[in-house]
Amino acid sequence: MKTTCAMLGALTAAFAAHATVTVSDxxxxxxxxxxxxxxxxxxxxxxxxxxxVSLDVLTNGVSVGAxxxxxxxxxxxxxxxxxxxxxxxxxxxxxxxWKARADLPGVGIDNATFRVTAIATNHFEGLYMVVDLSRxxxxxxxxxxxxxxxxxxxxxxxxTTELWLRRVPAxxxxxxxxxxxxxxxxxxxxxxxxxxxxxxxxxxxxxxALIQGSPNGxxxxxxxxxxxxxxxxxxxxxxxxxPEDTDVEESNSAPTIGRLRYRTGLMFDLPTEAQWEYACRxxxxxxxxxxxxxxxxxxxxxxxxxxxxxxxxxxANSGYSSASPDNHQHxxxxxxxxxxxxxxxxxxxxxxxxxxxGPYSSNNQxxxxxxxxxxxxxxxxxxxxxxxxxxxxxxxxxxxxxNNNNGGNQPETAYVATGYRLVVETEEGDAAAxxxxxxxxxxxxxxxxxxxxxxxxxxxxxFGSEALADSYIDTAAPLSFVLVVR
Numbered sequence: 032m033k034t035t036c037a038m039l040g041a042l043t044a045a046f047a048a049h050a051t052v053t054v055s056d057x058x059x060x061x062x063x064x065x066x067x068x069x070x071x072x073x074x075x076x077x078x079x080x081x082x083x084v085s086l087d088v089l090t091n092g093v094s095v096g097a098x099x100x101x102x103x104x105x106x107x108x109x110x111x112x113x114x115x116x117x118x119x120x121x122x123x124x125x126x127x128x129w130k131a132r133a134d135l136p137g138v139g140i141d142n143a144t145f146r147v148t149a150i151a152t153n154h155f156e157g158l159y160m161v162v163d164l165s166r167x168x169x170x171x172x173x174x175x176x177x178x179x180x181x182x183x184x185x186x187x188x189x190x191t192t193e194l195w196l197r198r199v200p201a202x203x204x205x206x207x208x209x210x211x212x213x214x215x216x217x218x219x220x221x222x223x224x225x226x227x228x229x230x231x232x233x234x235x236x237x238x239x240a241l242i243q244g245s246p247n248g249x250x251x252x253x254x255x256x257x258x259x260x261x262x263x264x265x266x267x268x269x270x271x272x273x274p275e276d277t278d279v280e281e282s283n284s285a286p287t288i289g290r291l292r293y294r295t296g297l298m299f300d301l302p303t304e305a306q307w308e309y310a311c312r313x314x315x316x317x318x319x320x321x322x323x324x325x326x327x328x329x330x331x332x333x334x335x336x337x338x339x340x341x342x343x344x345x346x347a348n349s350g351y352s353s354a355s356p357d358n359h360q361h362x363x364x365x366x367x368x369x370x371x372x373x374x375x376x377x378x379x380x381x382x383x384x385x386x387x388x389g390p391y392s393s394n395n396q397x398x399x400x401x402x403x404x405x406x407x408x409x410x411x412x413x414x415x416x417x418x419x420x421x422x423x424x425x426x427x428x429x430x431x432x433x434n435n436n437n438g439g440n441q442p443e444t445a446y447v448a449t450g451y452r453l454v455v456e457t458e459e460g461d462a463a464a465x466x467x468x469x470x471x472x473x474x475x476x477x478x479x480x481x482x483x484x485x486x487x488x489x490x491x492x493x494f495g496s497e498a499l500a501d502s503y504i505d506t507a508a509p510l511s512f513v514l515v516v517r
Contacts, residue, residue: 052076052149054084059145066132072147074106074120081117082149083108083158086127087180089144095135096188097178098163102130110177111158111198111457118149148179160228160455162194162295164241173294181372182231184364190257191237196228196455197372199310206308207391208317208427210328215427218317220395221305229302229310230452232363232374233259233382243287246445257362259380261450263287265410265442268383268451269301291453301385302454304429305399307413310454311426313371321369321376321426330420339424341367343377349417357447359417377424380450381412388431388440409440416448 057072076082084107088095106125109116118125127147131140150158159182163174182195189195207218236247237256246263250256268287282293291299302310313321320326320342327338333347334340340348343366349359364374376382386400387407412430415423422428431440439446 052082052151054147054149057145057147068129068131070127070129070145070147071124074118074125074149076120076151079120080151081119082151083111083179084118084147084149085178085180086129087146087148087178088140089146090140093186094180094183095140096193097161097176098165098174098193099134100129101174101176102133104128146180150179158198160196163192164194164238165192167241168243171294175295175297190235190363192241194238195231196453197231199227199229199371201226204309204312205316206305211317211427212422214390214429217391217393219391219393221399222397223305223309224398226457227306228455229306229373231372233380233450233452235363236260242290258360259363259375259450261360261380262445262447263450264445265383267445271442297455299453299455301383301451303400304384304386304411304413306454307382307384308426310371310373311376311414313369313373317427322367323370326425327421329422333421338421339377343375343379343424344417345378345415345424346418346420349378351418356418376414378415378417378419380448381416381430382414383449383451384411384413386411410442412440412449418448
């Protein structure tokens with residue numbers, strides 16, 4: 032059974048002209064004694080290059096979570112940088128062994144599906160990084176996994192214990208907007224030479240609480256876990272020393288970014304303005320929103336199907352009014368994703384960027400660190416918030432005003448409607464290779480739906496470790512479910 036794996040929507044047509052990766056004939060067995068699961072599959076690539084291969088386990092159509100399926104061996108990949116873990120194609124059967132009992136002790140998985148996904152290795156389009164935050168803010172270590180499978184954005188793990196980032200290809204784009212506010216001019220060419228991972232959503236209250244506690248106050252029953260975190264200053268996130276990084280200690284007592292670096296070993300950061308705008312645009316121009324619809328500059332026309340209405344939360348749809356100005360944030364990932372599968376770039380909360388505010392230059396730039404400013408008094412935030420109208424809910428709006436309302440950008444001050452999104456830079460990527468990095472497609476394959484029968488129906492049966500028609504996907508002892516491949 033073969034299905035097409037999700038990929039960047041705006042680039043789908045471009046993939047067709049390039050090499051493909053195919054996974055087929057996926058089967059599995061489970062050892063009744065050890066509960067280890069062995070998944071076998073065939074892998075083919077049209078140019079015979081190795082592939083990045085990941086395994087996902089779903090129950091009732093929902094992933095059990097990338098961070099919960101981690102004790103893997105065999106023909107499965109670890110990180111994009113680990114060349115040794117890439118899987119070579121060929122006619123021979125490939126196999127992955129998952130120690131289910133080690134990862135999910137005592138858990139029975141009902142109506143399970145295994146998905147094997149492969150992506151060509153000369154560009155990791157559609158690859159996700161997932162940070163396991165479940166150990167909480169007192170931990171000194173957060174495990175990191177990589178998967179080619181999309182997140183389930185409605186799963187509580189997605190907005191609490193798992194921090195999902197999507198890989199963005201290096202490339203060149205036109206930054207700014209000639210028809211926008213004066214500080215978004217002039218338009219100029221920007222080249223980003225490295226791929227980077229960018230948060231699928233702004234960091235939520237549930238996630239931030241597991242990293243460093245909640246600046247939005249106590250939330251004992253998790254009512255607001257899915258809401259974007261806000262009321263947090265730039266300096267609380269990153270310290271005051273960028274670009275020198277002198278205040279980003281890699282210790283457990285560091286600001287939020289330092290804590291993440293210390294606990295993962297990865298160079299987490301706030302995005303530069305250029306990274307934020309590039310990821311937000313998803314390959315579109317300033318006159319378009321990131322799903323390809325036309326940008327509307329005022330709220331008078333904003334409605335379902337027009338302007339930011341279907342993509343974010345601003346004055347037109349957040350419930351904001353001058354009589355009721357506060358507390359109109361909304362849970363993340365309820366609106367449409369962009370063409371690059373990001374959510375909530377428009378409105379809800381403004382998002383801090385690394386940069387000091389400064390005017391744009393008309394010169395072409397490569398990996399700019401702001402508008403050429405290495406010092407200043409104000410940082411930049413992007414994307415608008417629930418209080419603002421269409422003039423701020425776009426890819427180019429730059430918030431930096433020095434005032435006492437929710438749009439001020441003094442780095443030492445926390446604002447009720449300003450939060451943040453994270454990035455991690457990589458060492459890979461060549462912007463000159465191809466526009467937006469699009470090179471090839473990816474495919475995945477599942478073993479098919481599995482049905483569950485009560486164990487009592489198999490009373491008196493003896494199980495060995497050989498491959499049987501009945502395969503057991505259960506980590507409890509004794510086995511409580513028997514899963515049958517249709």
